[in-house]
Amino acid sequence: MTPLRQQMITAMQVRGFSPRTHQAYLYAIxxxxxxxxxxxDRLDQDQISTYLEYLACERQLSASSCRQALHAIRFLFVQVxxxxxxxxxxxxxxxxxxxxxxxxRTEVARILxxxxxxxxxxxxxxxYGCGLRVSELCHLKVNNIDGQRRLLRVTQGxxxxxxxxxxTDTLLQHLRAYWQQCRPADWLFPSSLLPDRAIHPTSIQxxxxxxxVRAGVGRHGGIHGLRHAYATHLLExxxxxxxxxxxxxHSDIRTTLRYVHWLPGVAxxxxxxxxxxxxxxxxxx
Numbered sequence: 001m002t003p004l005r006q007q008m009i010t011a012m013q014v015r016g017f018s019p020r021t022h023q024a025y026l027y028a029i030x031x032x033x034x035x036x037x038x039x040x041d042r043l044d045q046d047q048i049s050t051y052l053e054y055l056a057c058e059r060q061l062s063a064s065s066c067r068q069a070l071h072a073i074r075f076l077f078v079q080v081x082x083x084x085x086x087x088x089x090x091x092x093x094x095x096x097x098x099x100x101x102x103x104x105r106t107e108v109a110r111i112l113x114x115x116x117x118x119x120x121x122x123x124x125x126x127x128y129g130c131g132l133r134v135s136e137l138c139h140l141k142v143n144n145i146d147g148q149r150r151l152l153r154v155t156q157g158x159x160x161x162x163x164x165x166x167x168t169d170t171l172l173q174h175l176r177a178y179w180q181q182c183r184p185a186d187w188l189f190p191s192s193l194l195p196d197r198a199i200h201p202t203s204i205q206x207x208x209x210x211x212x213v214r215a216g217v218g219r220h221g222g223i224h225g226l227r228h229a230y231a232t233h234l235l236e237x238x239x240x241x242x243x244x245x246x247x248x249x250h251s252d253i254r255t256t257l258r259y260v261h262w263l264p265g266v267a268x269x270x271x272x273x274x275x276x277x278x279x280x281x282x283x284x285x
Contacts (some may be wrong), residue, residue, distance in 0.1 A: 004041055004080075005029075011080045020135075028072035040073075041081055047088055049089045056093050063093040087113075090128040102262065103229040109280035114214035120207045122178040123189050123199075126221060127208075129171040129277050131230030131248055134201045134223050140188040142179070149174060154249065164248045166183060168275035233276050 008029065012022050033040045049246035055061045055069055070092055077086040084091055115121040127137050136154050144153045150172060151164045165210055167175070184190055187198045219225060227248075234253075245256040273279055 004039060006176060008076055008080050024068055025072035028069040029076055032073060036236055040076065045086055052092055055171055066092045073206055100228050101221060102232050103219055103225050103235060105280055107217045110215035111211050111217055115211040118178060119182055119189060124203055124208060125171060125174055128226040128230055129168065131227050132164040133227060137204060138198050139202050141186055142184055142188050147158060147177060157191060165247055166274060168274050170277040232263055234257055235263055235276060239274060
C-alpha cells in the first residue's frame with residue numbers, strides 16, 4: 001500500500017466515512033492514477049479537468065458517477081493533500097431530476113401480499129412502514145426496537161448519522177408477532193446461510209423484485225421504491241415536510257422538498273395519519 005493511499009484511508013476513517021464511501025473514493029482515485037500512469041499528487045487542475053471530461057464524454061458515465069469521482073478527487077487534493085488551489089468548480093454533467101415511478105398504496109399492498117415468507121414479508125413491511133434505505137434495513141438489530149416509546153433506532157445511516165423513526169401500532173404488532181415466531185437473536189433480519197451475520201442488500205433486493213413480479217406490479221426500480229412510497233404517502237396524509245425530513249434522515253431540506261414537487265397540490269395537515277400499513281387495501285389500482 002502506498003503512503004498516499006494510507007494517508008487517504010486514515011483521513012476517511014477520522015471523518016467517519018462509511019465502508020462504501022471508502023471503496024468508492026479509492027476506486028475513483030485509482031482510476032485517476034491509472035489514466036495518467038503516475039501518482040495523483042503530481043497532477044494539476046488542467047489534468048483533473050481533462051480526466052473528468054474523459055469520464056463524461058468518452059466513458060459516458062452517468063452524472064452521479066462523475067459527481068462521485070469529483071467528490072473523491074476533491075477530497076484527496078483539498079482535505080488530504082491540503083492543495084486549496086484545487087478547491088474550484090469543475091464542469092461535470094448535471095444530475096437529471098427524474099420523477100420516479102411512485103407506487104400506489106394498492107400496489108404496495110399487493111407486493112406485500114405476494115411475499116409469503118414471514119421474514120421476507122416483515123422486511124418489506126419495515127422498509128415501507130419506516131421509509132428505510134436498504135443498507136439501514138439490513139443492519140437493524142433486535143435491540144433497535146423501542147417498543148415502549150414506539151420508536152425504531154436507525155444507527156449509522158447515510159452520513160454516519162443516527163435517527164429515530166416512528167413505529168406505528170400496526171407495525172409494532174407485526175414486529176412482535178415476527179419475533180415470537182422467528183426469534184431473531186441479534187440481527188433483526190439475519191442471513192439464512194450465516195445466521196450470525198446480517199442479510200445482504202442483494203438478497204433483499206431479490207426478495208422485493210420477485211414479490212413485485214408475483215404481484216403483477218410493473219413499476220421500474222428496486223426496493224428503494226418503498227422508501228419513495230413511504231415519503232409520498234405520508235405527504236399525502238398531511239405530514240409536514242420538516243418532520244418528513246427528520247424521518248428520512250435527510251441533511252438538506254431541499255432533498256425532501258423533491259417529494260412535494262412530485263405531488264403538486266398536497267396540503268399540510270395538523271393531524272397526519274402516519275400508520276400507512278393500516279391503510280393498505282389489496283386490490284387493483
